[in-house]
Amino acid sequence: MSRKVILPGGTIGIIGGGQLGRMMALSAKAMGYRVAVLDPTPESPCGQVADDKIIAPYSSQEAMEQLAERSDVITYEFENIDEDALENASRITWVPQGSELLKVAKDRIAEKETITSAGLPVAPYYPVKTEQELIGAADELGFPFVIKTATGGYDGKGQVVVKDEQILSEAAGLLSQGPCVIEKWLSFAKEISVIITRNTNRETAVFPVAENIHENNILHQTIVPARISDLAEKKAIELAVLLANALELVGTLAVEMFLMKDDSIFINEIAPRPHNSGHYTIEACETSQFTQHIRAICNLPLGSTALHKPAVMVNVLGEHQEKLLTSLPGLRDWNVHLYGKNEAKTGRKMGHATLIRSSVDEALQEIEHIGIWPK
Ligand code: ADP
Ligand code: MG
Structure with missing residues (x-):
């Protein structure tokens, strides 16, 4: 090493x-x-x-x-x-990060196999390559399920939710883009994520568990501390650590998870890099996910991930930018980040804002009150 x-x-x-x-x-x-x-x-x-x-x-x-x-x-x-x-x-x-983890993370079939062989839970799934296989697997899994292209998907692109047989032909259409996975549609209680960093000296640091709200399959808000039980929090961190160790992680790993009503957890997907759900760390934690990543790849000691105060991060998409800019002079203590993209297309991530308040409810209410993000 x-x-x-x-x-x-x-x-x-x-x-x-x-x-x-x-x-x-x-x-x-x-x-x-x-x-x-x-x-x-x-x-x-x-x-x-x-x-x-x-x-x-x-x-x-x-x-x-x-x-x-x-x-x-x-x-x-x-x-x-x-x-x-x-x-x-x-x-x-x-x-230092190598190319192995990249291979795994960019292919949902390899990703699920790797997580499963580390003994960690994913939603019931089948890899499918042909319409015949799709029909067989749909039969095993039952409706509803979601079909996802194995490669190239992000922000819900390359996915179709299949509620009944009528949509099967639309689902089969995705197969023309290459191999897919179908997985059981879970009625989760919450979506959460854990970001974990490891340097080449195998020193590991885990950020607080984040609660994520998606809209149209795109991350909308990240809420920290996540409004989950202590047990769920402990389990989520445990899963991330087990996975990072199994992968011999160097760098940053974001682990997206589904938390069920009974506090059981399924791992949804992983990203071998800093993650949108970790942007809150820039202001809310002692060390940001980006600084931590740089420390990890340069093999410096990792920083503390302590959370200073409750935080809510909200994404600024193309359709929100103009309203955000006109509201900006009135936004006190909003940590607004814009990414310097010139074309504000609908659904495009243009920036984000993080509010650090004495409770997540206070932050959530303030965001709702400002009216940039319609309900
Ligand atoms: P992407 O690469 O687009 O982020 P994900 O697999 O994370 O792909 O899916 C996007 C979103 O779709 C998830 O955050 C979740 O809200 C929803 N989703 C995906 N798979 C399932 C599933 N099996 N059950 C319920 N919801 C799902
Ligand atoms: Mg995702």
Whole structure:
């Protein structure tokens, strides 16, 4: 196991120039690192704050090598990158996270197999490749179920909820995009997530459990502390730690979970990077998920994840931005983050705001009262 440490002054290469890359870069800059980013667009959210940008498609082997040559350590901000290219980069520079976890996280079939073989619970599921298999698996599972493409899906894209036989043909349509999984539709009590970080010295730190509210399959709000039982909280953290150990995690892992009414938990999916449900940590925790990630990949000691006060994070999508901006002069003690994206498309994540209040109810009421997010 490498005990290499990257000290400030060194250059962190980030694959992907979106908002997660931007917030990683801002943390890295605050710590005194240089940042290089690879992204196909010239004014990407991360490119705007990086020292050095390589503007090229992610598939460009040459660009990936260039990034590797200019960086002392490489990380990534999203999972749909080519693991062979990352592998090549690791011949040139340090890639402490490796490419194994990336492979697992970008394919729902591999993801579920890995979680299951670690002895951890997922919703009952079947991988399906053909319409025949779909019909057979639907028969086993019963309605309702959800079909998801194995790769490429995010924010509910590449998914169809199948309530009865009539929608089976629509579901079968997804198979034209490649292998899928079908999983039982769970009537969960809450969606929660746990973000866990591990450095190459195997030091581990877990952030407080977050309660997540989705709207149209896109994260809307994250509430911390989660309004769940102590037992559920303990179990959720335990699951995240067991999974991180089984995966020999280096870097950050976000674990999305379904909490059932009886406090049992199923793991929904994982992301091997900082996560939208961890943005609250920037103001609410002693160490933010982005700073923690940089510490982990540079192999510095991890920081405390202590929560200072109750927090609610609310996402600013394209349709919310204008109203947020006109309301901004009246928003006292709102921690507003905007990602520097120029086109405010509906459903596009433009920014977020975190409210730190004496209770989550107080924060929730204030957000509702402001009227930017219609009920
Ligand atoms: P994505 O990659 O789009 O985030 P997810 O698998 O997390 O995909 O699904 C998006 C959302 O759809 C989840 O956050 C949850 O609200 C809902 N969902 C997904 N799978 C199930 C399921 N098996 N039962 C109930 N709800 C589900
Ligand atoms: Mg999800």
